[in-house]
Amino acid sequence: MFAAASSEAFARMESFMKPTTSLALALAGALGSVLFACGSDGGPSGGASPDVAPSPSTTTTTTGPGNSTPPDAGPPSPKPDAGDDAGTDDNRARCGATPYTWLPSTTMGDVLQAETKAQHTIIELNYALYKASSALKTTRLAKLGTKSKLLRYQTQDRGKPIDATALVSYPDVSGNKTYPIMLILHGTAGFNDACAPSKGVADDTFGGFLDEAAALMAVFASFGYITVAPDYIGLKSLGAPTGFMHPYLVAEPTAIASLDAVRAAKKALVGSNVTPGDVVVMGGSQGGHAAAFVNRYAPHYAPELTIKGSVWDVPPTDLLNEAQVALGSWVNSTKNMVAVTAAFDSWYASAPGRLGSAFLAPYDTSVPAALASTCSSSQVLSGATRETLFAPSYLAAGQKPNFDNLTPWACYFTENSLPTTSVPKVDSIPSMFLLAANDELVSTPTERAAFQKLCSQGHVLQYLECEGAGHTKPLTYAFDQWLDFLEARLAGTPLTDVCNVKPAERCTSTPN
The missing domain is CATH 1.10.260 (434 Repressor (Amino-terminal Domain))
Incomplete structure (x- = not known):
């Protein structure tokens, strides 16, 4: 493990890596927590001593109201499934809800507020990965230093403008380079703004340098991704209070806000040294449900985004x-x-x-x-x-x-069950269906059956079940496998072993 740096070399760093040791603990906590399973722009990173405290964050707020009304433009609305509750072509309401139509896409994802947050160097991130080795086995190393921004952006809910927040991390590079976007969808965090996953980053004087969520986003960004981690509607770390409960496991608002977070990241990075490329999606637990519905809603709501693959970790799809x-x-x-x-x-x-x-x-x-x-x-x-x-x-x-x-x-x-929703299936996004053999929260037999139903409906799914894993473990136990899966989809490698339910196996990053 970590052939590029021996354990002895890492041990010699201990004496002067105190802040980074805390970062490593944060990363280890994030990798094993319910976070995903419930759970400055000036130049490239240098070699400054890790003992130097991170710089405080800075804020940029756009002019104009946070709840602006978009002009009349946007993608066409696909015809919903027929049925007593399907409504008209324009009416998106279901189940007796007040009728509404989606707002045009023109201003969706507009950045209303941006705060520059913590940077992480390659050495800090590799040390953090090394210290997290009790949680997972991997040979992956951080390749790039990272920067981050906390965004408040324009989205919509039931046909009305609303704002939401997302944490964006990206490679710190010189010269313009293109990197794929990894949309990362969190698990159960809570039900109101005080529970926002990015709240620790928003409230931290040093920009979330030691925050678990920020550490994990930085690690994935260091692998060569632009990571976008939306908080979801009703879980907001910046701006005025949302004013209503987070719509927990309601598919539409979470999918829409997540897609608009990608739009916001693309807009926020205009003029930077990184250019956003194609999109991949990863979500755990509630986020696995969200990832499945991001796939379903994307062709209808954000058809300009190209999603190459997704990972649904312990998803309650049914x-x-x-x-x-x-x-x-x-x-x-x-x-x-x-x-x-x-x-x-x-x-x-x-x-x-x-x-x-x-x-x-x-x-x-x-x-x-x-x-x-x-x-x-x-x-x-x-x-x-x-x-x-x-x-x-x-x-x-x-x-x-x-x-x-x-x-x-x-x-x-x-x-809000993927096998039965009335939202028409248009996508054919190849996706990994990742389950835990010993899941104590989401029913593995139920989701195994859902996998088969979804395959019969034409979903392109690959099955992986981690032996010995509880609810929060598959993303760590299968760390290399799901990252390899997404990298292969970005490379255009055809997906094999489709729609085959297999026995639980020892996933390759399971710790000894």
């Missing part, structure tokens, strides 16, 4: 059948199902407040209040049981196929 597991007995995913239910009501309902048909008192009011003010529902659910929490009709329907057609919940779960 929420309809995940609900049967989560509501059949009290398991780890039951709490997630509580948050999903509250988020569906918040996002879809013309007048939110239908939770009385899903939760018994006092949970019909205490759950949304808790999600609006904390990053976890655990405290408000302390002592709850399925029988004291869920309305009997909701609990019974959730354990049956298709949610027993219970209105409006069956529609909500159907629309």
Whole structure:
């Protein structure tokens, strides 16, 4: 491991690498945490002593209002699937929601605020990788120093302009070079702005030098990517409060905000030494669900973006059948199902407040209040049981196929399950379907079955299941495999071994 630098050489660095040791710990924490599984522009990096403190971040704010109204232009709207709830060609609403149409694309991704954040040198990043070797095995080394920006950008939600935030890291190089974009989609972080994954970067005087998310973005950027890590709508680290709950596991707003984050990164890097190229996508857990729906929405919403491949890590793609597991007995995913239910009501309902048909008192009011003010529902659910929490009709329907057609919940779960959504499938993006053999949150048997359903619908999927892995581990245990997968797609290598369910295997980066 790390043939370019021996362990003895790294050991000699220990005495003067104190800040970088902290960076290494941050990286190790990020690689093994729920972050992805829940979870200055002046010249190239030099060889300054790692003991020198990073420079404070700087801010640039664009002129004009944060919620500008876009002009009338944009890509054509594809015709939705037929059906009682499909609406018209222009109406995007589903499940009884207030009708809306998408805003034109012209100003989507406009950068409203940009803050220059921490830089990382090659030596710092390689040392961090070395120190993270207890979490994974890899022979990869950082090839480039990196820079980063925190962006607040224009996106939309239910036909109205809204802003969101994203962390962008990119190679620190001289001369103009083109690098692919890696869109990185995080797992469950929380349900309001205070839980934004980039909040640690936003609040840090030194630009997030030791922040777990920033460290991981920098490592991927050092491999030769422009990394774009959106926080998602409702999880915002800059600007005025969003004002409503993050639409957790609601496919459309997360996919749209993620695609607009890519647009924002492209706009933010105009005039820099890096030119954004094609796009690849990687997401874990909630982010795996998001990655799958980014593929689905991209041809409809951002057809100018070329996505060459994606990785769906432990993705709950089939929420309809995940609900049967989560509501059949009290398991780890039951709490997630509580948050999903509250988020569906918040996002879809013309007048939110239908939770009385899903939760018994006092949970019909205490759950949304808790999600609006904390990053976890655990405290408000302390002592709850399925029988004291869920309305009997909701609990019974959730354990049956298709949610027993219970209105409006069956529609909500159907629309946000990839095998059953009404959003037309246009893409044929080759994707890795990465599962954990011992997943304690997302049901591996459910997703194994979903993989087969999706293949029957024409998805181009490669299956990989990591032996001995719990929910947060496949991205580290299969670190080299999923990076190799994306590199091959960018190189135009045809995907082989498509739609073949294989036994769990020891993934190649599993630590000893």
